[in-house]
Amino acid sequence: MELRDYITVVRKRWIWIALGLVLGAAAALGASVVATPIYTAQSQVFVSVRTGDTGTDLVQGSSFTQRQVTSYADLVTSPRVLAPVIDQLGLDATPERLARDVTASIPVDTVLITITVSGADAHLAADIANATATSLATQVTELERPQGGTSPVQISTIREATTPVSPSSPDITRNTALGTILGLLLGLGLAVLRHTLDTKIRTVDDVRAVTDRTVLAVVTHDADTPKHPLFVQESPHSPRSEAFRRLRTNLQFLDVEDGVKTLVVTSCVPEEGKSTVAANLALTLADTGASVVLVDADLRRPSVADYLGLEGEVGLTTALIGQAELADVIQPWGDTTLHVLPSGQVPPNPSELAGSAAMRRTLDELASTFDVVVVDAPPLLPVTDAALLARATDGALMVAGANRIDRAQLDEGLATLEAVDARILGLVLNRVETGSAGGYYGYQAYYGPVEATSAKPARREITRRTATHSRRARRAAQTQPAEATAHDDQVGAADEAPAPPAPVAEAHDEPRAETTAERTGPASEAPAEALGRVPHPRSGPPVPVPEHPFDELVHVANGTDATQEKDSPRSWPGGPLR
Structure with missing residues (x-):
């Protein structure tokens, strides 16, 4: 250890040193008081x-x-x-x-x-x-x-000897001083030992001791994050929001020529804040005016829809099994350029689905439609989903939770990505204590007030705006055509016929919110076209809806067709879905 390391130990473990000093002095004083005077x-x-x-x-x-x-x-x-x-x-x-x-x-x-x-x-x-x-x-x-x-x-x-007035021992002053020195040395030794044996990731130096990968951003800890996860929107002037703007800048300079189109946000273990990082990163990227889609690919414990206040029953899994068009399950978020693809219902085989060809085609389609695709993936060490998704994208952004993982876990997580030949874009050190984040976070007055404002009214407004969009997606995933067309001529006639009018809401339905199509223009500019998808007619016999919505997930993951829709392929800008 160098002198700087000892100074760091004293600064971090001063309580241990002070405790040893106090205990040493107290022990020496107590022993002197109870000892027999000589x-x-x-x-x-x-x-x-x-x-x-x-x-x-x-x-x-x-x-x-x-x-x-x-x-x-x-x-x-x-x-x-x-x-x-x-x-x-x-x-x-x-x-x-x-x-x-x-x-x-x-x-x-x-x-x-x-x-x-x-x-x-x-x-x-x-x-x-x-x-x-x-x-x-x-x-x-x-x-x-x-x-x-x-x-x-x-x-x-x-x-001649005279009667002594005071005892020669114990010498309380001397013993207390010696006890204090011994206690100080003992506390310092325990602090150094604990620092040596402590392998928790707490600072950037701890990350550098494991890997030479770049730490793209350091996000400080805030106990109010569970109540206000979208702090980039709620507290845009806080140092934590500035950390995500720095992360956005660093990502832009990783690949100046081609840029990073699709990236996976993952972590080593749960509870490191990866979903919060993914959501705030997507909001920060959307602030530049770029079209961004946030994909909740954590098919085991999805949380993006809850953070953003959106409907999550239909989403990625619904599109992968062919029960809905991809454009129909992507939800716009407020008046921003951010769109969200929730996870949908939790499937029985998430690992197989994450590594399927349908998932890769979906990511390619999103990359061709949006400027940036941010994928929230499960942790690396418990499951393999994130490694499979990282290989199918431009790279992975590793979130390391301070005081949550140790050096061995971080090293194992990075090794997992390297084993599948996935590109590691860098690391985000999350939940760092304010005193350990460096002097940069001491300039809070420069960035303005950091108090989080409640985002519940805004999120309720966003939920109302996207409610109609979500209901339409569910109806598209659950209804089937009333009857099949008789022959190809009738199909052609159906292609030329105008689209039927939208159903009128019943009296007991909720008030109809403004849809994306109504905000963007006439029916010809529906959300499907806004996302870059060309409308197409459906040909062939009607497709029955499976009894269980995930009966087709196994077929999608295995590359097979459960519904036998060989005569009705879906057209996508990136190619047919299957």
């Missing part, structure tokens, strides 16, 4: 030799004393010295036990011996120190006395 008393003796008055005698006596003083210091803790002390003071201890509390030291280049006694009783410690000094002088005199003579060595007490 008092220390000291006495000091001087060792000398009786010699003559000549210089030679003085030198010899000094040399002798310096050689012998070490031995005298060792004699202090011997039973010969301590036994008389025990007897004198009436101690209930053995010489060996008393020796643990008595120490002797010699200051450098001196003939002094310092006797130190430690104990819980301050008065007793002073008495033991003084008694030990007296006993040492007595025993040395007896040891150094020649037969029938006088001892040349004399030990004199130069400082």
